[in-house]
Amino acid sequence: MxxxxxxxxxxxxxxxxxNNMNHAFILxxxxxxxxxxxxxxxxxxxxxxMNKRKQxxxxxxxDDEENKIN
Numbered sequence: 001m002x003x004x005x006x007x008x009x010x011x012x013x014x015x016x017x018x019n020n021m022n023h024a025f026i027l028x029x030x031x032x033x034x035x036x037x038x039x040x041x042x043x044x045x046x047x048x049x050m051n052k053r054k055q056x057x058x059x060x061x062x063d064d065e066e067n068k069i070n
Contacts, residue, residue: 001036031047
């Protein structure tokens, strides 16, 4: 995500980075990387939570079915 955003940003604002300083481009890449990482972690945490919730339902269903047989 940071690479694609960096290439897109550099192609749009390349003259700004050449005329001023190159630190602004590196700062932009850093912000893109941090925000992309944060978003990815949030999505993975949500998927993990949903998976654990589904696993509890399956376990409860199987336990109920086993108790019903016995």
